[in-house]
Amino acid sequence: MEYNITVIPGDGIGPEIVREAKKVLDKVGEVYGHTFHYTEVLMGGCSIDAYGVPLTEEALETARKSDSVLLGAVGGNVGNSRWYDVAPNLRPEAGLLAIRKGLGLFANIRPAYLYHELAGACPLKKEIIGDGFDMVIMRELTGGLYFGERYTKEIDGVMTAVDTLTYNENEIRRIAIKAFEIAMKRKKSVISVDKANVLDSSRLWRKVVEEVAKDYPEVKLTHMLVDNCAMQLVMNPGQFDVVLTENMFGDILSDEASMITGSIGMLSSASMNEGKFGLYEPSHGSAPDIAGKNIANPIATILSAAMMLRYSFDLDKEADAVEAAVQKVLSDGIRTVDIMSEGCTKVGTAEMGDAICARI
Numbered sequence: 001m002e003y004n005i006t007v008i009p010g011d012g013i014g015p016e017i018v019r020e021a022k023k024v025l026d027k028v029g030e031v032y033g034h035t036f037h038y039t040e041v042l043m044g045g046c047s048i049d050a051y052g053v054p055l056t057e058e059a060l061e062t063a064r065k066s067d068s069v070l071l072g073a074v075g076g077n078v079g080n081s082r083w084y085d086v087a088p089n090l091r092p093e094a095g096l097l098a099i100r101k102g103l104g105l106f107a108n109i110r111p112a113y114l115y116h117e118l119a120g121a122c123p124l125k126k127e128i129i130g131d132g133f134d135m136v137i138m139r140e141l142t143g144g145l146y147f148g149e150r151y152t153k154e155i156d157g158v159m160t161a162v163d164t165l166t167y168n169e170n171e172i173r174r175i176a177i178k179a180f181e182i183a184m185k186r187k188k189s190v191i192s193v194d195k196a197n198v199l200d201s202s203r204l205w206r207k208v209v210e211e212v213a214k215d216y217p218e219v220k221l222t223h224m225l226v227d228n229c230a231m232q233l234v235m236n237p238g239q240f241d242v243v244l245t246e247n248m249f250g251d252i253l254s255d256e257a258s259m260i261t262g263s264i265g266m267l268s269s270a271s272m273n274e275g276k277f278g279l280y281e282p283s284h285g286s287a288p289d290i291a292g293k294n295i296a297n298p299i300a301t302i303l304s305a306a307m308m309l310r311y312s313f314d315l316d317k318e319a320d321a322v323e324a325a326v327q328k329v330l331s332d333g334i335r336t337v338d339i340m341s342e343g344c345t346k347v348g349t350a351e352m353g354d355a356i357c358a359r360i
């Protein structure tokens with residue numbers, strides 16, 4: 001098969017890590033008989049330098065016309081970069097918001113997987129880690145408290161701030177469908193997280209999720225209150241498969257889940273629209289402190305490319321092969337500096353990409 005991928009290397013370590021992800025995709029293409037066509041566009045600080053804006057309409061249009069988008073990271077050294085001497089909507093990170101909005105990406109998927117080889121970096125005790133954990137947090141990205149009406153004004157002589165949390169049934173239904181679809185590709189369990197004992201929006205959330213669940217009889221649905229979920233993530237992370245939740249709860253829980261894996265250079269993510277289209281990127285930023293030194297860990301970006309294979313192209317076997325190659329590299333003791341431990345072999349960004357390709 002042939003696929004058109006818009007590639008956005010971005011700033012900082014972006015170009016270095018994206019180069020390795022492309023290398024891995026090309027190796028997958030060679031082994032499994034696919035061709036990936038890449039079109040590179042600018043976004044972030046490099047786009048500001050070239051065009052004066054973090055994302056041009058042309059770049060967005062290129063992304064829109066492709067089958068999916070692979071992104072490195074954008075942004076510079078916030079305290080010390082000319083990119084930040086401008087209005088917030090002209091800064092590098094504004095490109096991220098513009099592309100998510102422009103492409104209608106409402107479902108954010110962040111896996112949290114513990115590699116046994118890196119368990120030393122997990123802040124949880126061994127008896128809690130048990131056999132490890134392998135979950136994805138499915139967060140609604142475009143509704144809820146962050147997008148509701150808000151204002152601050154004096155009411156009866158008292159300064160009062162108001163934020164509103166709004167969801168309609170269609171917004172809930174489309175993210176719930178996404179979660180159940182992804183559960184079908186995994187262990188067929190969805191834990192839907194809400195605050196239905198207090199919030200109306202959560203009660204509607206629960207009702208709609210239950211309706212959607214009827215179309216997926218093979219998937220086990222459980223409801224969990226958000227405060228309990230925050231505790232369960234550090235008490236028994238192994239119980240989670242797909243965690244489905246609204247925007248703000250997902251913002252907090254996805255950070256909690258990613259931190260218990262312990263290694264920022266390993267965390268992939270995807271943001272998807274109603275169909276198969278997605279934007280795939282590592283969860284970390286552009287790491288300007290280590291840019292250009294060939295020491296960044298490309299694995300988060302490579303695993304993001306694996307998510308693209310699985311979720312946008314339905315190439316599950318190929319995605320499995322990339323994930324297995326990452327696993328093999330770790331068990332062979334090959335490490336970039338951020339995940340280095342005693343007795344292992346330290347390699348650079350490009351060598352890590354080569355090592356993964358060699359195992360596909």
Ligand code: NAD
Nearest residue numbers: 073074075076078265284285286287288289290296297338
């Ligand atoms: P960061 O994630 O870039 O870096 C945090 C720390 O982790 C740094 O010490 C960095 O060296 C390290 N690190 C990150 N990725 C790594 C990798 N792949 N391998 C090895 N080490 C890695 O976060 P930050 O320093 O807060 O932000 C830097 C810039 O990135 C800022 O301009 C910020 O706005 C931007 N940012 C962009 C995105 C994005 O593009 N989606 C996300 C977060 C931050």
